[in-house]
Amino acid sequence: MGETVQVKQKGPVTTITLNRPDQLNAMDEQLLEELAEILQQVEQDESKIVVLTGAGRAFSAGGDMKTMLQSDDPEGFKRVMEIIKKVSTTFYALPKVTIAAINGAAAGLGLSLALAADYVVAQEDAKIAMNFIGIGLIPDGGGHFYMEQRLGTVKAKQAIWEGQTMMAQEAEAIGLIDVTTDELKEDLEEHLVKLQHLPLQAMIETKRILNYKQLPLLEEVLDLETKGQSKMRQTHDHEEGIQAFLDKREPNFKGK
Template sequence: MNTHLIDLQVQSGIATLCFNRPEKRNAMSDDMRTEFIVALEHVANDKSIRALVLTGNGKGFSAGGDVAGMERRMQAPIGEVGFNGWSRQQRVHHTVSLLHTMPKPTIAAVNGAASGLGADTALSCDFIIASEAASFTWSYINRGLIPDGGGMYFLPRRVGLAKAKELIFSGRKVNADEALRLGIADRMSSAETLLADAQAWATELSQGSATALALGKTILNQTFELSANQVFAQGSQAQGICYTSSEHRDAVMAFLNKSGDKNTPQRPSQD
């Protein structure tokens, strides 16, 4: 899938999605968001794709929201600005939700500046690997705005509440070394090997049962909001589904055949 603003390639079960607006440092326009949504829905629904790597073409990961688009929104009739803004936010949140709830591992390979919505988009992935040239800034405050792409939810979970407030209130830039130290980034890589390292990591993370990965991720995404008993209950339901999966059956039979215990009486399992 290769479109004007989004470049999506799939190789060996790993999808690599590149923001493709390098002349604007991959700032997110409305048209780009539309293509992004289509690409994310395709990746989520294609069972042959086991993981997603997200990166940017050119020098930047994503400069965030398109300022030219902000200017056009301000030119709308006063009575329509609020509702237009609300409608746009529904699409922003839909995009964030698609990425956050993707039923397979997601990695942001941050190759340069990730600013505002770009930084939020990286945080929406399960993991972040940053090149030495990467930087992060929640610069919304400089435009009189608040983080609207998930940053107020994801950033405190990575760095703690006080540090998240400091980064959002100041809008200052965080370089790659500090991002790794704070826990914004999970790994670092050189600019030359960033994409290959991200793809190799995606392959490593997606070797297991796709069913177990999807169900486990769904529960893990909620663990800070749910009680222990709720997590246990959801885990029990998910495990029941895993018991019926072909991946579980094949793995058990492969283990028994390898160990030569296929015909040996087994003690009843307690699982």
């Protein structure tokens, strides 16, 4: 068990908890490395169901802003993006039934990771945002791939461009998440009980066929996101987006 990611197995269910609650489970390099390692371990364990959730008030606020502000090192950026690629592909292809249980915010990279799950369940007061555009960046962590899978190409583009924060019911209404509940813990437990009385081996085999077929495309998208994000980090709009974030004001983008 790592410092920033906790894992617990109970019968056929493994629960992975992002554990930086004071930072709203923002993903720094340490958390991503620990998550990648734990996912590889879980891939080999005997569980049939994996729940991914966050400690405290949020699922994950996304990539760690302090890490982003401190890292102008191209090699450091490349290393982090490689870890993100490993996390995204491993979680997407896990030979288990996966559930993202969203408590509080799921934004940016946090939302990309949640959307890699087979089921996405959210507390009704959860806030859902693919909000990279607000700092002049593009989605990463496979965000383009997962948004397109759930919304279709045109709606995915529009949602990414708008970068709006949605309440859980709004996200469910457009098909971005699967279930909204006012009692996340209780309803999740009920769903887990139902799953354990289903032919999980057959469900996992269907997942293997459908997801593995898409895995090369996901890997290609992740590589394209790395190249695109590297370019966007050099733009005036990204610098302006970051400065506006620090100044707590609206950004003045110029398309440069």
